[in-house]
Structure formats: structure tokens, C-alpha cells
Amino acid sequence: MSIAEPLTQPKQHEVSDQPRINDFVIHVATVNGSGSQSANTALLRAIMQMGIPVSGKNLFPSNIQGLPTWFTIRVNKDGYLARKDHVDVLVAMNPETAHSDVMKVPAGALVVYDQPLKLDSLRDDLTFYAVPFNDLVKPVVDMPKLRKLVRNIIYDGVLAWLLGIDMESLEIAIQKQFKRKPKAAELNIKAARVGYEFAKDNLPAQNKFRLERMNKTENKILIDGNGAAALGCMFAGVQVVTWYPITPSSSLAEQLSDYMTRYRMDPETGKATFAILQAEDELAAIGMVLGAGWAGARAMTATSGPGISLMAEFSGLAYYAEVPGVVFDVQRVGPSTGMPTRSMQGDVLFTAVLSHGDTQHIMLFPNSPEEIFDMSLEAFDLAEHLQTLIFVMSDLDLGMNMWMSDPFQYPQKPMNRGKVLSAEDLEKIQDWGRYKDVDGDGIPYRTIPGTHHPKAPYFTRGSGHTEYARYTEDPVEFTKVLDRIKKKYEKARDILPAPVIEQDSNARIAFISYGTSHWPVVESRDILRNEHGIETNYLRLRAYPFNKQVQDFIDAHDRVYVVEQNRDAQMLKLMRMEFTPEQIAKLRSIRSYDGLPMSSEHLLTHFFEQEKA
Amino acid sequence: MEKTTNASSTKTRPQKVNRIGLDLNFYKGEKTTLCAGCGHNAISERLIQAFYEMGVDPYQVIKLSGIGCSSKSPAYFLGYSHGFNAVHGRMPSIATGALLANRSLLGVGVSGDGDTASIGIGQFVHLMRRNLPMIYIIEDNGVYGLTKGQFSATADVGSKLKTGLVNEFPAIDTCAMAIELGATFVARSFSGDRKQMSAILKAAIAHRGLAMIDVISPCVTFNDHEGSTKSYAYVKEHDEYLDEVNFVPYFEDITVDYEPGTTLDVELHDGSHLLLSKLPEDYSPFDRKKAVQRLMEAHEKGEVLTGIFYVNPDAKTLFDIMHLHDTPLVELPEEKLRPSREVLDEIMDDLK
Structure with missing residues (x-):
């Protein structure tokens, strides 16, 4: 359909x-x-546990103790997982922010608050529930330090009664939360019950916001994207992991370390089938990945924007010397140190061409724990097949928040270790050149150090080299290799994860997004269809460089909104670099870059603004 | 193979073979492109000889380097070994990754004083403290050669450039630093001293742990003039042996005669013997504090102190600390690397 009249807000x-x-x-x-x-x-x-779809987002400071933090739980029977801008039920525990927290909620909201904060005088259009947390926690436990830690779980009990969470579900949840600490579980359950009993005896019942059992979460798991990526790496058979601590990627390496220590010690020898090393900085972390990849191992690092900046030089070497490796970029807000604990898709443009000279990289864009698990598996196959770095572009929202997910599928295929020549292979080959295109796909054959054959050794270098890996400054020899690498990159478009396309109608308007920007798009499209009668189509990118389908998709529409979480429309800029003027003319941009995961409210506001213009 | 045809000019007729049946040619590399008389070429020659004499399998060796004149030299020895010429100052990270991936490889890294003591000081420091089993050679001439003669951080105070410019900053003593950081084999030699360097290199090959060797290697083009403390003339005049180094590999009998009490016999991990004689009376190569103190004294006196300063043949290596599998990680089969379907099911159940 075309839009004849201006659309409503x-x-x-x-x-x-x-x-x-x-x-x-x-x-x-x-x-x-x-x-x-x-x-x-x-x-x-x-x-x-009650079978209701739910998502949680932790909006936390770059600090260890004592600064304000917010946790937003969205309960949604239809399964929308995007963040919402508004609040229906506020739990105000922080004296520093309580005043402004209360002033921001819409009329009609419920406010559970710590009694001494005396918030009920602030507004008369809200329903207030005062809870004396300090008094309630006293009988639970004697030690002041423990009191401080279990005090908060009391609001879980209060909310359980107020909103209709059954205590059984809450107790199961607490048991799971402290499954390796039974004493803590017991104490927390006790505190939650105190909250529940207090609420039942003292607070007026409400009927505005209720939770009722559903059956939409059966068999679902709850996991953060970093944990999912860690599992993907373990099942991908990663051998060498080198990393440097940086928020929000540290928990990827740490969870991987936990899983590997548990599941990847050789039962026969009790020794590690892997090496995980905390490097001195990101330069060393990526250098070690290159060393290991060159020596024939599956190697990876996990980092965030500032680390990516430091990895630029080595990334160029990996590209040019054709060394495999996997880099997880759990993106956070830049520029510079930016907001380290807030989310952004801010490294896309930089990573695409990371390093000096003509350098091009491959990026994957997971949007969920399930997909980052699958892409972690795929990234190692692609890295070894294409003999280059694969950047898995996660973000803080995916990496550090807990997501409801289907259980992950066990890898379907054996590992693809790429074109590696053994001593036996070399025996049969007359002429082997490390950087020669033999199969016409631009992907050369390599040998691994330690291969016992006189033809195997070669000198890997970032300086100009011939097809036989020899030093050169010869214009013809140099460009031959560079053009062949370009060919490999071009051909990769067809083997990278294809975009997911929803193109069911004759809609003239379409969206393109990637990664976590997917979630507000899903919800916005439903709102457009259900509340505004506007049909839209949708393409979700899963890899860069783009597949041909992306251009076909743009051709099939009048206006295509590229939705992303950065200021400079980075993905749209990458499209501009290679699409036709006609295609580029159709592209519009919807962005957010305030550090918060994008909401459908934000998306639609900007959509309608541009539709009206 | 191009290596044999292109570099034939530097090779001699095969005469005899070493204990694994290879002749010396198998240990040579391409023709050097460094300046005639460059100390680095002498070091390459000593490496060729040492690996040949030790009977090391060249396919099991990896050569690693950073950027600079020194870092070009791995192309000029061990032509049948894989090599990796990394980025400036970052060779240690490449070496670490490669050796973690395949612990059966013998890593020999060649760096320079700029590559190590300036841009690469961070990675150098952490390589030393991790005790990664490998040989780390600094071809040390106190000057940046490939960019035409700027001071490096190992240049001594008062040392003069050809242009007359005098260095005012204190030199970094890479040996003292390595000892302090936990390197387990630390030596200094001079590219003009064939005998000493050969013994040190062979002992380094036998050592299990990180062997750091700083080799004063004069730059004939930019730092061999009067006023330089890294010139052939200066080093010859001021060279001072800490000890006399002899090495007997495990596959040979000890035939060196020495007076009892005059020589320290250090048994290395593979059963080879490092024989240190003429050590100063109160000196022990197992004492880090003494070693650092002696190096500082030498510095004050203007001596170029050479020899093996410190050795610890039994220290835990990075592989030990990481409980690394005895089989090189790259040789583990897929079933050891990918946990079973049951493991995934167990984890998924745990997350429900």
C-alpha cells in the first residue's frame, strides 16, 4: 500500500x-x-516460571557499589521483548533517585517504596505502597551484612502478593538463583515470605496489574548473550582463548572459562584441552589469537569498542596474512570511554574496515542468545574456511541481560577446518603457493607449523608478499595477492548467514535492522499493522558484507527504514558505500544512541515523523 | 622449492650430517639483505650452527619476529621452519598463541632493542613473567637501523649518534629486567664472540622455560663510530665475562676437564649440562638479586658484561601453570574438543 494521507502519531x-x-x-x-x-x-x-513471557534489562552504572541502578522487567503475554519507555509498577529502593523516579512514572502507576523515603506525598495520581524494609529484615537474620543482602528480596515477596505471583514459583526461582548456595537460598526464601506476609496483612489489594499463569514459557531457558556465546565457543571446539577484561565482554570469557573447566578437561588425563589466558592488553589478546590461529588452533578473543580500537593493527595483519580467528565485540557506548555499561551498536562502521590500508572484515550480527550460540559455532567454521578474522558483533543489551530463549540445538555439522594441507597432501602436489588461488574461490591452501614436509614451511608476513609468500615490492605480484583476497571476500557474501526476510505482503514500506535492534522492529510492525493498518516488510541482516538479497529487497520497496542503535547511521553508511543511487535514495534511518536499548515507542515516533515529512 | 634454488649461493656442499641425519644446508635460510658486517648476520650464522649441532628437527621450529632490521633476520636462517614476521613490538603475543596451540614446537623469537625495549616493552615484560618455553633473542645495537639511525632505549647515557646527538636517557638493561620479571634463563653475549654465543644458544635450546639472550650486535651503518657504546671497538675493549660458558648436550659425554670446585655444573631439563666456570667468588647463577646487582655494577663501571647471568632449570612453565594437555592442542581430535550432546542437554536443563 502507499500512504496517501499523513499517518497518525x-x-x-x-x-x-x-x-x-x-x-x-x-x-x-x-x-x-x-x-x-x-x-x-x-x-x-x-x-x-508462571509461563508468562518476560524480559529483563539491567540499567547499571560503571561502578561496583553505591550508585543507582535500575532493572526493568517487561511482562508481555504476546512475547515482545523490547524495552518499554514507560513504567507501570515502580519499586523505589534508592533514596538518591526515588524522587525523580516517582516524578517520571505515568499517572495510575503503582509505587512500592521504602517507608522512610515518604514518597506518597509527592503525587496524588499514583498508588503508593509503603514497606518498612528495615523492620521486616530484622527478624530474618541477625548479621547486619547479611541483612543488607537479603533486604531487597523482600520486595519480591511484596510484588508476589501485589501482582499475583504465586509463592511456589518465586521459591523455585530463588532456589535456582542460589542453587550452589543452599543456605543463601533458605535465607532469601525466608525474607521473600516475610515480604509476602507483610503485604497480605497490610497493603490494600489492587486489580490494575495482574499476573496470571500461562503456558508460553514451557521448556524455555533463561540466559544472557555472553553465556550463550561462551557455550557456542565451547561446542565449536575452541582451543585458545585470550582476552583482556573490559565491560561488557568480560563475562563472556569468564563464563567460557567456567564451562571449559567443567566440561573440557580431558577425562583420561585430567588436563585441559584448551588454553585460556588473560592477556596484558587487547593488543596482546588479538596477537595471541593470530599466533594460535596460524598454528592451526581455533582461537578467539572477546572485547568491546576500546579493545577493538587497540586491535586494529593486528586485524590488518590477519586480513593480509590470512590468519583465522574469532573476535567477539560486545559493543558498548562510545565514543572514547563513553558509557561503558550502556548498550550501542557503535562499532559497525569502524570494524568493517578495521586497520590501515585496504582492509575489509566480515561481521556477524546475532540478535538473541540462541542466534549468538549458533553464530559462535559458525564463526569458527567461517574463520578457518575463509582464513580471516570473523567479528561477532554483539552488544551489552544482548550480552549482559537475561533473555528467555529456546534451548540451543546441538551442532548439526562436523567442524569445517578449512583448506589445510598435510604432509601427504604436499607429497602429491607439484607446486604449492601459500597465497595462490587454486579452486577459483579466492581461498588459498595453508600449512600448519610442525608439518613434516620440505614444502610445508613458509614465512608469514604483513609486508608485501607474492603468491608464494615471498617478500615483494613488485607492483604486479603485490596487486595479484591483494586482488585475490578481495575476490575471496566478495565470494564470502554467498556463504555468510543470509538475511532473514519477512516479505509476505505487497507492502511498499520496509524495515532493515540487525542485532538487538530487531526487537523494537518486531513490535513496531505489529503495532503498525494492528493499530494503524500499515503493512510493512522486514529484512534482518545477519552478516556483512551484504548478500545480494539485501539489494533485491530494497528494490522491491519504496521506502526502507534502516533501524540501528548509533548516531551516525553506520549500517546505512555501509550500504551507501556499495548500493546503487536508486537504492540509496530509498533508504531512511531510524536511530537511537542514548545508551538504552531502543523501544518501539522511539522507533514509531521517528517512523511517523519521517512518513509525514 | 624456491628456497633451495634462490639461496644456493650461500650454501656449502654437504659434507656431513648431524644426529638426525640432516646436513648443515637444511638449517640455512635465504641470502641476507642486511648490511655487510651487520652483527645480526653473525647471530644468524650462530643459530644455524647451534640448531644443526643440537640436531633439532627444523619442521618443529617456529621463527618469530617483530619489525626492524633484527626482525628481518629469521628469513636468513632455518629455511625449512615456519616463520611469522609480526607487527612492531608484538612478537611475544604471536609466540604465546602459537606455542599454546602447539606446545611441541620450539619457538625462537628474534627482536631488536627498539622492538623490545620501546614499542614492545609491554609484551616483553609479560612474556618474561609467564615463562613461556621459547628462546627470545634481542639483537641489540642501541639504534633504530631501518629508520636510519635514531636512538633506542638500550642506548647508554652519553652515547653519541653519528650526527653528534648525545643520548641523555638511562638505558634499559633488558637482562636485569628479565631476571626481575621471572625469566628462567638470562644471558648476554656479543655477536663477535662465536664461542660464547654458540654455547649460550645451545644451552637455550636445551632449557625448558623462557631463555632470554641479549646479544650486543653492532650496527655498522649507524652506530659503529667513536662515541658509541655499541660499536665493535667499544664492545671488544669493554667486554667482561661474568663466567665462562660451556655446554654439553645430553647426547654427548662430558669430556671437558675442569678442576673440582672451579666449575658449576647445571643439569638442564633434557639432561644436557651447562658448565659455568670462572664465576666470581660470591656469585650464584641461581640468585636473582646477585645477578641484578652485578649487572648494575657493570653498568656503573662501563663494562659490557656477558655470560649467563641467571638460570632456573626447574621452574614451572606457562604450560604447567595452565595444566595444558600433553598432546599439542592442535593435535587433539574433534571428539576431545566438542563436548557431547548430553553435556549440552545437561546445561540446558540447568538454565531452565
Whole structure:
């Protein structure tokens, strides 16, 4: 359809008097380092236990203890996982932010707060529930230090009664949360019960926001993207992992280390089938990946923007000397140090051409834990097949937040270790050149150090080299190799993960997104269809360089909105670099770059603004 | 194979073979492109000889380097070994990754004083403290050759450039530093001293752990003039042996005669013997503090102190610390690398 009349604005959020069942947002404001993470995850898990789709996003400071942190839980019966801009139920535990937290919620919202904060005088259009947390925690445990840690779980109990979470689900959730610490589990359950009993005896019941059992989470798992990536790497058979601590990627390497220590010690010898080394910096981390990849191992590192900047030089060497490796970039907000604990898709443009000279890299864009698990497997196959670095572009939202997910599928295929020549192979070959295109796909054959054959050894270098890996400054020899690498890169377009396309209607408007920008697009398209009668099509990118389907998709539409989470429309710029003027003319941009995962409200506001223009 | 045809001019007629049946030619590399008389070429020659005499399988050796004149030299020895010429100052990370991937390889890294003591000081420091089993050679001439003669961080205070420019910054003593950081075999030699360097290199090949060798290697083009403390003339005049180094590989009988009490016999991990004689009375090559102190004294006196300063043949290596599999990781079959379907099911159940 074409748009004849200006479209209406998205509907403003308002809290109506109709009871809202399994569709609202709980916002918990606490101080970090106070045990709130456990309380929040238990709450999330309890709702999931009830069969209700739920997502949780931790909006936390770059700090260890004592600064404000917020946790947003979105309960949604239809399974939308994007962040919402508004709040329906506020839990105000942090004295520093309580005032502004309360002032920001829409009329009609519920506010559970720590009694001494006396928030109920601030507004008369909200329902307030005062809870004396300090008094309630006293009988639970004597030690002041423990009191501080279990104090927060009391609000889980209060919310359970207020919103209709059954205590059984909450207790199961707490058990799971502390599964390796039974004493802590016991104490936390006790505290949650205290909260529940207090609420039942003292707080007026409400019917505006209710949770009711569903069956939409059966068999689902709860996992963060970094954990999912770690599992993917372990099942990909990773051998060498080198990393340098940086938020938000550290927990990828740390979880990988935990899993590997548990599942990848050789039962016969008790020794590690892997090496995980914390490097001195990101330069060394990527250097070690190159060394290991060159020596024939599956090697990886995990980092974030500042680390990517430091890895630029070695990335160029990997590209030119054709050394495999996998780099996870869990993107955070830049430029510079930026906001280290906030999310962004800000490294896309830089990574595409990371390093000096003519350098081009391959990127994968996972949008969920399940997909980052699959892509981790695929990344190692691609790296070894293409003999280059594969960048898996995650972000803080995917990496560090807990996501409801289907269980992961065991790898279907054996590993693809790429074109590696053994001593026996070399015996049969007359003429082998390390950088020669033999099969016409631009991918040369390599040998691994330690191969016992006189033809095997060659000198790997970042300086100009011939097809036989010999030093050269000869214009013809130099360009021959460079052009062949380009050919390899061009041909890779067809073997990289294809875009996911939803093109069911004759819609003239379309969206393109990637990674976590997917989630607001899903919800926005449904809102456009259901509330505005606007049909749209959708292409979700999963890899760069682009597949031909991307251009075909653009050709089939009048206006294509590229949705991404950065200021400079980085993916759109990459499209501009290679698409036709006609295609480029159709592209429009919707962006957010405030550090918060994009909401559908934001997306639609910007969509309508541009549709009207 | 091009290596044999192109580099034939540098090769001699095969006369005899070593203990693994290879002749010396098998250990040579391409023709050097460094300046005539460059100390680095002498070091390459000593490496060829040492690997030949030790009977090392060249296919099991990896040569690694950074950027600079020194870092070009791995092309000029061991032509039948894989090589990796990395980026400036970052060879240690390439070596670390490669050797973790395949612990059966023998790594020989060649760096320069700029590549190690300036741009690469960070990776150098961490390589030393991890005790990664490999040989790390600094071809040390106190000057940047490939960019035409700027001071490096190992240049001594008061040392003069050809242009007359005087260095005002204190020199980094890479040996003292390596000892302090935990390297387990630390030596200094001079490219003009064939005998000493050969013994040190062979002992380094036998050593299990990181062997750091700083070799004063004069730059004939930019740092061999009067006023330089890294010139042939200066080093010859000021060279001072800490000890006399002899090496007997495990596959040979000890035939060196020495007076009892005059020589320290250090048994290395593979059963080879490192014989250190004429050591100063109160000196022990197992004492890090003494070693650093002696190096500082030498510096004050303007001596170019050479020899093996410190050795610890039994220290835990990075492989030990990481409980690394005895089979090189790259040789492990897929079933050892990919856990079973049951493991994934177990993890998924745990996450429900």
C-alpha cells in the first residue's frame, strides 16, 4: 500500500482503569552492590516460571557499589521483548533517585517504596505502597551484612502478593538463583515470605496489574548473550582463548572459562584441552589469537569498542596474512570511554574496515542468545574456511541481560577446518603457493607449523608478499595477492548467514535492522499493522558484507527504514558505500544512541515523523 | 622449492650430517639483505650452527619476529621452519598463541632493542613473567637501523649518534629486567664472540622455560663510530665475562676437564649440562638479586658484561601453570574438543 494521507502519531502511553493482565512493566530502582541483582533475576525467573513471557534489562552504572541502578522487567503475554519507555509498577529502593523516579512514572502507576523515603506525598495520581524494609529484615537474620543482602528480596515477596505471583514459583526461582548456595537460598526464601506476609496483612489489594499463569514459557531457558556465546565457543571446539577484561565482554570469557573447566578437561588425563589466558592488553589478546590461529588452533578473543580500537593493527595483519580467528565485540557506548555499561551498536562502521590500508572484515550480527550460540559455532567454521578474522558483533543489551530463549540445538555439522594441507597432501602436489588461488574461490591452501614436509614451511608476513609468500615490492605480484583476497571476500557474501526476510505482503514500506535492534522492529510492525493498518516488510541482516538479497529487497520497496542503535547511521553508511543511487535514495534511518536499548515507542515516533515529512 | 634454488649461493656442499641425519644446508635460510658486517648476520650464522649441532628437527621450529632490521633476520636462517614476521613490538603475543596451540614446537623469537625495549616493552615484560618455553633473542645495537639511525632505549647515557646527538636517557638493561620479571634463563653475549654465543644458544635450546639472550650486535651503518657504546671497538675493549660458558648436550659425554670446585655444573631439563666456570667468588647463577646487582655494577663501571647471568632449570612453565594437555592442542581430535550432546542437554536443563 502507499500512504496517501499523513499517518497518525503513535498512541501515547496511558494507564487505564481496565485491569492489565500479563502486560506491563516493573521498574526496580536500587543501589548497586546491594543484592538487587539476585532479587531482580529471581523476580524475572518467577514470572517465567508462571509461563508468562518476560524480559529483563539491567540499567547499571560503571561502578561496583553505591550508585543507582535500575532493572526493568517487561511482562508481555504476546512475547515482545523490547524495552518499554514507560513504567507501570515502580519499586523505589534508592533514596538518591526515588524522587525523580516517582516524578517520571505515568499517572495510575503503582509505587512500592521504602517507608522512610515518604514518597506518597509527592503525587496524588499514583498508588503508593509503603514497606518498612528495615523492620521486616530484622527478624530474618541477625548479621547486619547479611541483612543488607537479603533486604531487597523482600520486595519480591511484596510484588508476589501485589501482582499475583504465586509463592511456589518465586521459591523455585530463588532456589535456582542460589542453587550452589543452599543456605543463601533458605535465607532469601525466608525474607521473600516475610515480604509476602507483610503485604497480605497490610497493603490494600489492587486489580490494575495482574499476573496470571500461562503456558508460553514451557521448556524455555533463561540466559544472557555472553553465556550463550561462551557455550557456542565451547561446542565449536575452541582451543585458545585470550582476552583482556573490559565491560561488557568480560563475562563472556569468564563464563567460557567456567564451562571449559567443567566440561573440557580431558577425562583420561585430567588436563585441559584448551588454553585460556588473560592477556596484558587487547593488543596482546588479538596477537595471541593470530599466533594460535596460524598454528592451526581455533582461537578467539572477546572485547568491546576500546579493545577493538587497540586491535586494529593486528586485524590488518590477519586480513593480509590470512590468519583465522574469532573476535567477539560486545559493543558498548562510545565514543572514547563513553558509557561503558550502556548498550550501542557503535562499532559497525569502524570494524568493517578495521586497520590501515585496504582492509575489509566480515561481521556477524546475532540478535538473541540462541542466534549468538549458533553464530559462535559458525564463526569458527567461517574463520578457518575463509582464513580471516570473523567479528561477532554483539552488544551489552544482548550480552549482559537475561533473555528467555529456546534451548540451543546441538551442532548439526562436523567442524569445517578449512583448506589445510598435510604432509601427504604436499607429497602429491607439484607446486604449492601459500597465497595462490587454486579452486577459483579466492581461498588459498595453508600449512600448519610442525608439518613434516620440505614444502610445508613458509614465512608469514604483513609486508608485501607474492603468491608464494615471498617478500615483494613488485607492483604486479603485490596487486595479484591483494586482488585475490578481495575476490575471496566478495565470494564470502554467498556463504555468510543470509538475511532473514519477512516479505509476505505487497507492502511498499520496509524495515532493515540487525542485532538487538530487531526487537523494537518486531513490535513496531505489529503495532503498525494492528493499530494503524500499515503493512510493512522486514529484512534482518545477519552478516556483512551484504548478500545480494539485501539489494533485491530494497528494490522491491519504496521506502526502507534502516533501524540501528548509533548516531551516525553506520549500517546505512555501509550500504551507501556499495548500493546503487536508486537504492540509496530509498533508504531512511531510524536511530537511537542514548545508551538504552531502543523501544518501539522511539522507533514509531521517528517512523511517523519521517512518513509525514 | 624456491628456497633451495634462490639461496644456493650461500650454501656449502654437504659434507656431513648431524644426529638426525640432516646436513648443515637444511638449517640455512635465504641470502641476507642486511648490511655487510651487520652483527645480526653473525647471530644468524650462530643459530644455524647451534640448531644443526643440537640436531633439532627444523619442521618443529617456529621463527618469530617483530619489525626492524633484527626482525628481518629469521628469513636468513632455518629455511625449512615456519616463520611469522609480526607487527612492531608484538612478537611475544604471536609466540604465546602459537606455542599454546602447539606446545611441541620450539619457538625462537628474534627482536631488536627498539622492538623490545620501546614499542614492545609491554609484551616483553609479560612474556618474561609467564615463562613461556621459547628462546627470545634481542639483537641489540642501541639504534633504530631501518629508520636510519635514531636512538633506542638500550642506548647508554652519553652515547653519541653519528650526527653528534648525545643520548641523555638511562638505558634499559633488558637482562636485569628479565631476571626481575621471572625469566628462567638470562644471558648476554656479543655477536663477535662465536664461542660464547654458540654455547649460550645451545644451552637455550636445551632449557625448558623462557631463555632470554641479549646479544650486543653492532650496527655498522649507524652506530659503529667513536662515541658509541655499541660499536665493535667499544664492545671488544669493554667486554667482561661474568663466567665462562660451556655446554654439553645430553647426547654427548662430558669430556671437558675442569678442576673440582672451579666449575658449576647445571643439569638442564633434557639432561644436557651447562658448565659455568670462572664465576666470581660470591656469585650464584641461581640468585636473582646477585645477578641484578652485578649487572648494575657493570653498568656503573662501563663494562659490557656477558655470560649467563641467571638460570632456573626447574621452574614451572606457562604450560604447567595452565595444566595444558600433553598432546599439542592442535593435535587433539574433534571428539576431545566438542563436548557431547548430553553435556549440552545437561546445561540446558540447568538454565531452565
